[in-house]
Amino acid sequence: EPEVTQTPSHQVTQMGQEVILRCVPISNHLYFYWYRQILGQKVEFLVSFYNNEISEKSEIFDDQFSVERPDGSNFTLKIRSTKLEDSAMYFCASSEAGSGRDNEQFFGPGTRLTVL
């Protein structure tokens, strides 16, 4: 069964550093998403991406964040100048459709980001 993959599984960085989290969505999916989940809290939407541009973003997704699909397979989340409060699990997801039927999102295993 096809699956979403994410690398690395765990990233430790110093405050102020930049990190890039990588995701490989399912190959025939057209919609891509990033979420984060702070330990013990709910899953929070960050951004959705379709047709090489951001479709929607949350209030969390400010200028510190950016997303890119640099090639036909990878989808990346860049966090500039990391802060302690960026420590969280970051999930990538992809779906065939963006809304309505068949918009089931497939989630990756996540990247645990620890900012020291």
Add this chain to the structure above:
Amino acid sequence: LAKTTQPISMDSYEGQEVNITCSHNNIATNDYITWYQQFPSQGPRFIIQGYKTKVTNEVASLFIPADRKSSTLSLPRVSLSDTAVYYCLVLEGGFKTIFGAGTRLFVKA
């Protein structure tokens, strides 16, 4: 965005049927109702999706009344491994998926 309301937590015993109800009073005409399951330190996993009446798959059933203002996820004969957080989602056409707090189901032996 349509807001969903579900119980914060539920307890059950192995072998029992568990029903988790979600309210979504402002659901839009074109919206589908989707349920996800999440285990600790894992990404959410799709369980079932429906528009109206009843949908059943190998994992669960989803009951949606005619007014579609609520939905009930039914898990038949739960086991310890069904202990997880269950999320009810309603998407309003756009691509912004809002997860609520979910329902923490704890299955006891």
